Amino acid sequence: MALALALMYVDSRFAYLDRVRFTMAYLTTPVYWVADTPARVSAWIDDVFVSQRDLLEENTELRQQLLFAQRELQLLAGLASENSRLRELQEASQAVQGRVMTAEIINVSNDPGSRRVLINRGAHNGVFEGQALLDAHGLMGQVEEVLPFTSWVLLITDSRHGTPVQVNRNGERAIARGGRADAPGLELEFVPDTADIVVGDLLVSSGLGQRFPKDYPVARVTSVVHDPGQPFALIRARPLAQMDRTRHVMLVLPDNEAIMGAPVIFDSGSSGSDSLTAPADVSEDVAPAAELPAPEILQGDAP
């Protein structure tokens, strides 16, 4: 009993046990590997037992998609170069476009109160704490705990997680916090009633807070309620990432220079390393106070 209490105390207050946890994870990894076997076997069966006709159909479909994607990529290349020229004019730092590392979700947390997933990449693959996780549609979360061959990722829909976002249409900034309701969703916190946010707006990551890369799609606004009795507007959004359906995800690899796009005024010079050494403040209450001031400070020269 006393030992358990002591362990809990030490683990919550100090970082000594991280190493123990890390080592012990060598023991637990096989369990996850076995638990994941049914999914892998079914995927393998899907792969093996497909008719040639299906394959051909899928092939042509994929070819078409590739064509579309390439066309859009060409447009994008033009836009990107134009964008970088404009940025040079403004002397702003380059936004990330970054390289990514693919990963697979191999398990979800069985605690209904927290939304976390386990991915099959760990310290041996170069994963680090705070790394952003994406799927094909949008931002999913950030790495919370790194184990040897796996890592726990805190999803943006967890109620302890706050994501700095901005409205794609007009650059309005806010913090999107995981919904406290049962349905997975996001709530925008502390948005004044006068803010110009309407249903259907696309929210992208703002890059403030130096955790997430800038301009990745995060969510779409689903409801805006102006309640005269409330000091702030009640805004809900649905994440674009397919939180509970997708299996294939991507980890964003940092570039050597600034990870994030927006220049941060209050501490320039330590942009990349700062986000690595910063303690994982996600586990406590996300400290909106720490992240909120950023928009205020930048307000002056950002537009």
Next chain:
Amino acid sequence: MTPRSNGMWVVVLSFLVAYLLAIVPFPEWAMHYRPQWVMLVLIYWIMALPYRIGIGSAWMAGIFTDILEGSMLGIHALTFAVLAYITLSVHQRLRLFSSLQQSGIVLALVGLVMTGTYWIKVMTAQTAPGGMLFLLGALSSAFVWPWLFMFLRQLRRGFDIR
């Protein structure tokens, strides 16, 4: 009585299977209904072999659960130790109960342990305080108990574990 130390691998294997069942992905709506397999297996072995499986083993099982789930080290160790203590103190009576009565006791025990775990997690801000829906897990645990009990008893008799 000096029990022969036999069949330990069966016990360990049953725990491993329980861990597997505990982390196999469930659909979102069924999350709350997941039976607490590890606790059930623990209760059974404590009831059947109280002189071999006790608070110490429960503590180890709890630590393993903590690492598996990535929760704070010691939460499950603590609550499982409490579970083991209570089970140890009532195991004589528990053996004489009908399966329905046993299910009732299991419901209370698992519910107690889950509530304790939940409280500690909320206190240390590891999970969001929500409704009491998580107690449905205790209900489903009580529901699967009779079958698990019969299965594990067959296993124990088949391998003659004493």
